[in-house]
Amino acid sequence: MRTTPSSNHRTRSTHLPLALALVGALAAGCGEDTGQGNGTLVLHLTDAPFPFAMVASTQVEIDSVAVRIEGASNGTGGFVTLDRTPYTVDLLELRNGVTFQLASSDVPAGSLDEIRVYTGDATVTLIDDRTFPLKFPSGSSSGVKVLVSPPIEIGDGETVEALLDYDLSQSFSAQPASPTKVDDIMGFHFHPVLRVTNLRDVGAVSGTIGDDRGTPLSTLDDTPLPGAAILVTQGPAEITSSVSDGNGRYVVLGLPPGNYTVTASRPGYLAAAAAVTVTAANESAGVDLLMTALP
Numbered sequence: 361m362r363t364t365p366s367s368n369h370r371t372r373s374t375h376l377p378l379a380l381a382l383v384g385a386l387a388a389g390c391g392e393d394t395g396q397g398n399g400t401l402v403l404h405l406t407d408a409p410f411p412f413a414m415v416a417s418t419q420v421e422i423d424s425v426a427v428r429i430e431g432a433s434n435g436t437g438g439f440v441t442l443d444r445t446p447y448t449v450d451l452l453e454l455r456n457g458v459t460f461q462l463a464s465s466d467v468p469a470g471s472l473d474e475i476r477v478y479t480g481d482a483t484v485t486l487i488d489d490r491t492f493p494l495k496f497p498s499g500s501s502s503g504v505k506v507l508v509s510p511p512i513e514i515g516d517g518e519t520v521e522a523l524l525d526y527d528l529s530q531s532f533s534a535q536p537a538s539p540t541k542v543d544d545i546m547g548f549h550f551h552p553v554l555r556v557t558n559l560r561d562v563g564a565v566s567g568t569i570g571d572d573r574g575t576p577l578s579t580l581d582d583t584p585l586p587g588a589a590i591l592v593t594q595g596p597a598e599i600t601s602s603v604s605d606g607n608g609r610y611v612v613l614g615l616p617p618g619n620y621t622v623t624a625s626r627p628g629y630l631a632a633a634a635a636v637t638v639t640a641a642n643e644s645a646g647v648d649l650l651m652t653a654l655p
Contacts, residue, residue: 397468397516399517400520401467403462403463403475404524405462413587414487417452423446425441427442451526473509475556490545504554512558523559532548533548560640563640564642564643569650570608583608585651592623593621619635622635631651634647
């Protein structure tokens with residue numbers, strides 16, 4: 361029987377700097393003696409959600425997860441299975457710093473350079489209760505392959521926390537494209553796009569999106585603006601995305617150190633943008649954006 365993880369298994373990263381400071385200080389478990397030492401890998405799942413108000417849920421069954429450790433002396437072809445317990449996860453719930461722990465396992469020390477996610481069924485349910493089945497390319501046989509670049513080093517006796525970021529904004533496209541109402545949607549094209557980061561080496565950005573109520577020079581009447589699409593770019597490259605919640609808040613996890621531009625957009629409003637510098641193991645908070653409604 362497949363189970364949906366309870367809320368107790370989800371972690372909202374409201375204290376991300378403290379959580380990241382603790383990474384590496386956790387005690388590793390005692391795994392099988394491979395002669396090369398063991399570390400512990402904790403793998404979290406999150407979503408860079410697409411701002412698609414016509415979608416009620418995106419359910420994905422995850423049967424198991426395997427990782428390839430360069431030089432591993434156990435497993436098949438260097439692969440070690442982390443978890444064979446099937447889960448059904450609603451990716452739309454993994455927003456704004458919410459993560460779900462996929463696995464926590466002892467693994468051989470070495471370089472983690474690939475993750476394979478073995479999947480079952482996946483469905484998209486629209487707000488009109490219509491459901492569309494999706495098929496993962498080779499998801500149940502060879503797994504969805506996610507290359508880890510640069511590889512994540514796991515030392516003997518070390519605990520490493522990695523983030524598997526599922527980018528729905530690039531993975532799903534409605535058919536026909538750019539629907540104006542839910543009745544227009546007749547299906548989805550699906551090609552999963554995932555990236556992996558070591559939480560020890562990355563940072564986060566958070567802030568609030570607001571409506572300036574037509575008075576950009578005054579903050580007295582500003583109100584939170586939910587449902588704004590957040591796009592994080594580095595030069596011309598789109599890195600990841602998010603969406604503001606009911607209180608106008610957003611959180612973007614798993615950003616390597618560097619300079620980024622955070623842009624907020626929403627139908628009926630002028631886009632707003634801000635530059636931000638991200639450092640490892642820190643959250644760049646207070647990256648707030650005010651948007652002006654179009655006349």
